[in-house]
Amino acid sequence: MTNANQLDSTSDVSVSITDATIIDPNGTRSGSVPIATGVIVASCEPDVTIDGAGLVVCPGFVDLHTHLREPGKEEAETIETGSRAAAVGGYTAVVAMPNTDPTQDSVAVVENVRQQGIRAGLSDVHPSGSITVGRKGAELTPFAELAEVGVRIFTDDGNGVQDPQLMRRAFEYSKALGVTMAHHCEVEPLTAGAVMHEGECCSHLGLPGWPALAEELMVHRDIELVRLTGAPAHFLHLSTATSVELVRAAKADGLPVTAEATPHHLSLTDELLRSYSAIYKVNPPLRTMVDVDAVRAGIADGTIDAIATDHAPHVSETKEQPLDMAPPGMVGLETALGGSIAHLVDTGVAELADVVAAMSWTPAELARLERHGRPIEPGEPATLCVFDPTETWEVVPALLASKSRNTPFVGVPLRGRVRHTLLEGSFTVRDGRPTK
Amino acid sequence: MSASLLSIDELGAAGVERILDLADTMAEVNRRPNPKVPALRGKTVCFAFFEDSTRTRLSFDTAAKRLSADTMTFAVSQSSLSKGESLKDTVETIAAMGVDAFVIRHRSTGAPWLVDGWTNAAVVNAGDGWHAHPTQALLDAYTVRTSLNRRDGFDGLRFAIAGDIKHSRVARSTTAAFRALGADVTWVAPQTLLPPSIGDHHVTDRLDDVIEELDVLYLLRMQNERMTEALVPNLREYTARFGLTAERAARLAPQCLVMHPGPVNRGVELAVDPAELPGAVINQQVTNGIAVRMAVLFDCLAATPDATSELERPVAQ
Numbered sequence: 001m002t003n004a005n006q007l008d009s010t011s012d013v014s015v016s017i018t019d020a021t022i023i024d025p026n027g028t029r030s031g032s033v034p035i036a037t038g039v040i041v042a043s044c045e046p047d048v049t050i051d052g053a054g055l056v057v058c059p060g061f062v063d064l065h066t067h068l069r070e071p072g073k074e075e076a077e078t079i080e081t082g083s084r085a086a087a088v089g090g091y092t093a094v095v096a097m098p099n100t101d102p103t104q105d106s107v108a109v110v111e112n113v114r115q116q117g118i119r120a121g122l123s124d125v126h127p128s129g130s131i132t133v134g135r136k137g138a139e140l141t142p143f144a145e146l147a148e149v150g151v152r153i154f155t156d157d158g159n160g161v162q163d164p165q166l167m168r169r170a171f172e173y174s175k176a177l178g179v180t181m182a183h184h185c186e187v188e189p190l191t192a193g194a195v196m197h198e199g200e201c202c203s204h205l206g207l208p209g210w211p212a213l214a215e216e217l218m219v220h221r222d223i224e225l226v227r228l229t230g231a232p233a234h235f236l237h238l239s240t241a242t243s244v245e246l247v248r249a250a251k252a253d254g255l256p257v258t259a260e261a262t263p264h265h266l267s268l269t270d271e272l273l274r275s276y277s278a279i280y281k282v283n284p285p286l287r288t289m290v291d292v293d294a295v296r297a298g299i300a301d302g303t304i305d306a307i308a309t310d311h312a313p314h315v316s317e318t319k320e321q322p323l324d325m326a327p328p329g330m331v332g333l334e335t336a337l338g339g340s341i342a343h344l345v346d347t348g349v350a351e352l353a354d355v356v357a358a359m360s361w362t363p364a365e366l367a368r369l370e371r372h373g374r375p376i377e378p379g380e381p382a383t384l385c386v387f388d389p390t391e392t393w394e395v396v397p398a399l400l401a402s403k404s405r406n407t408p409f410v411g412v413p414l415r416g417r418v419r420h421t422l423l424e425g426s427f428t429v430r431d432g433r434p435t436k
Numbered sequence: 437m438s439a440s441l442l443s444i445d446e447l448g449a450a451g452v453e454r455i456l457d458l459a460d461t462m463a464e465v466n467r468r469p470n471p472k473v474p475a476l477r478g479k480t481v482c483f484a485f486f487e488d489s490t491r492t493r494l495s496f497d498t499a500a501k502r503l504s505a506d507t508m509t510f511a512v513s514q515s516s517l518s519k520g521e522s523l524k525d526t527v528e529t530i531a532a533m534g535v536d537a538f539v540i541r542h543r544s545t546g547a548p549w550l551v552d553g554w555t556n557a558a559v560v561n562a563g564d565g566w567h568a569h570p571t572q573a574l575l576d577a578y579t580v581r582t583s584l585n586r587r588d589g590f591d592g593l594r595f596a597i598a599g600d601i602k603h604s605r606v607a608r609s610t611t612a613a614f615r616a617l618g619a620d621v622t623w624v625a626p627q628t629l630l631p632p633s634i635g636d637h638h639v640t641d642r643l644d645d646v647i648e649e650l651d652v653l654y655l656l657r658m659q660n661e662r663m664t665e666a667l668v669p670n671l672r673e674y675t676a677r678f679g680l681t682a683e684r685a686a687r688l689a690p691q692c693l694v695m696h697p698g699p700v701n702r703g704v705e706l707a708v709d710p711a712e713l714p715g716a717v718i719n720q721q722v723t724n725g726i727a728v729r730m731a732v733l734f735d736c737l738a739a740t741p742d743a744t745s746e747l748e749r750p751v752a753q
Contacts, residue, residue, distance in 0.1 A: 195545075198632045199632065199633050200633040200635060202631075202632065202633075203631030203632055203633040203634070203635070204608075204631075204635075205545050205546070205567055206545050206565050206566030206567035206568070206603075206605060206608055206631075207545050207565070207566070207567070209632050211632070276545070276546025276549040276550060317522055317524075320522065320523075320524050320550070321522065321523065321544075322523065322542065322544030322545065322546055322547045322550060323544065323545055323546050324543075324544045324545065324565070325544060
């Protein structure tokens with residue numbers, strides 16, 4: 001058994017996935033996917049045959065928004081455990097957020113994260129860089145130095161860049177480098193002490209609110225800075241109906257803006273905070289059903305380009321604290337597909353192929369990852385996800401591959417489950433289990 | 437068998453009336469020469485105060501002792517909590533000593549619900565964040581019921597709660613209790629001191645518009661730190677618009693009650709000597725707090741026929 005697994009997880013093994021539904025940038029069709037020496041081939045004599053009947057084969061998923069916590073918070077997640085969770089979720093690449101300790105604002109830290117990812121060998125770990133040094137909002141990170149070693153996404157995620165002059169400079173200076181400013185939009189004076197969405201629920205619970213306006217004002221500001229500078233911007237985790245509308249209008253104006261939404265913002269609402277459980281505390285916060293519907297519609301019509309997890313692991317002790325004391329964040333890598341199909345496809349808002357696009361080749365393109373999100377055709381890397389689009393399941397926190405357990409989807413039926421994940425022809429997940 | 441008291445919403449209208457009826461019995465106990473009964477003998481009540489509140493703690497402590505419960509107090513300042521053990525560890529440690537009820541005061545919304553989930557002991561919410569303070573609401577309701585002789589509910593009574601509604605657990609819980617009993621409640625505050633969503637509550641920012649029609653005027657404590665948050669320009673302007681001044685006091689209906697959860701900011705929300713207000717029942721609220729908290733502890737820990745008979749029996753001196 002052990003031998004077979006070791007054998008299977010090397011790219012020297014040839015594999016054929018037969019009679020599957022193939023979904024890739026070229027469309028949806030039925031067929032078989034033969035794989036040899038890490039690439040898709042026209043045909044082969046397979047060592048391993050996987051019956052693909054009822055399964056979907058697509059390019060591996062790419063998460064634009066993953067907190068791997070290493071270096072600095074290894075008690076919550078490590079690059080190894082986080083990239084294992086990614087593989088279980090069907091991801092072959094993740095963009096690692098820079099709010100580590102130390103911050104990913106130097107070549108040394110970024111290279112260390114990348115090396116740890118390669119050592120783990122479970123998914124491609126692409127470190128992002130911070131926009132400002134130490135994410136302190138004062139001085140610009142050396143964008144060119146980091147771009148030189150492959151960093152393509154810059155973000156101060158967790159905080160918005162408050163100073164509009166500094167943000168303008170960041171756009172202007174980075175414009176020629178072929179990188180993207182990815183922005184967490186939050187006007188902080190409007191969210192001081194905020195615990196949850198500002199609305200009916202927070203009024204009843206007597207908790208300081210996080211108004212939708214605090215996100216929308218900064219989305220608006222940055223759209224206008226894009227208009228002024230011509231530099232591209234990516235909006236992280238959009239959570240409000242008006243934010244979606246602002247991005248829709250900016251795209252209609254032809255501005256180079258893109259956006260992502262999380263599986264939790266397209267499925268869950270602030271009503272869950274009535275449980276007083278900090279599992280449901282996240283930043284930006286869960287909002288209302290009106291916002292959820294707007295986010296879903298934004299994904300369906302392409303206003304929101306990508307589904308990104310904002311996977312944010314926290315140790316249980318911190319999430320057992322009262323709402324105002326607990327840190328925000330939810331794990332999401334292993335439930336992203338199931339949550340997205342359940343709340344976008346089963347609700348009739350989007351097609352399965354839209355969900356796959358928003359999790360695979362679109363984010364691969366936004367992160368400028370050349371070996372991900374590729375068409376499924378001979379010569380392309382066998383970097384794939386194989387999933388059952390119909391399986392209904394519920395998440396069991398204790399069984400997560402992530403080191404942390406803070407999933408908000410307990411008790412929420414999920415639809416669609418990853419069976420196999422392949423990275424350059426090697427199984428990182430086989431029959432739902434990580435191979436290492 | 438023990439039950440918790442976490443909020444007026446969860447207690448419900450029938451529960452509110454049950455506690456108020458029980459408080460009548462407790463008030464009778466309190467009028468005896470020896471106001472102490474053995475009803476909770478052998479029960480241990482822990483006062484876990486994660487936020488300072490000497491007045492509320494003394495009120496609960498007196499209530500527990502008059503029912504012959506054993507008591508222990510765990511009081512921590514917020515600073516020592518932040519560097520120390522977690523709330524869960526603290527509660528589990530105390531629970532392991534054998535506690536029948538926790539009386540919890542915490543600065544965080546929801547903390548008593550979390551504690552309730554971690555222990556089999558009864559949990560009484562003695563105030564959480566800006567969220568709920570059900571025993572204050574019950575003693576307020578009891579004070580209105582006895583002062584206006586309204587045992588049959590508050591239908592037709594007009595209440596105004598004036599001041600910092602947004603940051604007030606008292607306003608939330610007392611509003612819920614008064615409404616549960618049938619009263620019409622109006623919140624009187626500038627928009628900065630109201631919750632962002634007011635739901636179906638009646639609201640005005642002009643105390644003068646409602647003052648003559650009231651059966652009860654409930655004043656909230658105006659805290660100095662609200663000035664630094666630019667929620668009101670200054671206290672002089674607050675008093676001029678929302679305080680009970682001598683001019684406004686003269687416009688109150690003769691039978692109108694004036695209430696306050698204490699401690700009063702003299703000269704701010706109450707700019708007239710309460711001794712000169714015939715309807716002021718602020719001290720009665722404090723007195724009634726003992727009977728109501730006895731009723732709550734008894735209801736949570738011992739509402740059985742045997743225990744009820746214990747209420748008749750004095751403790752031997």
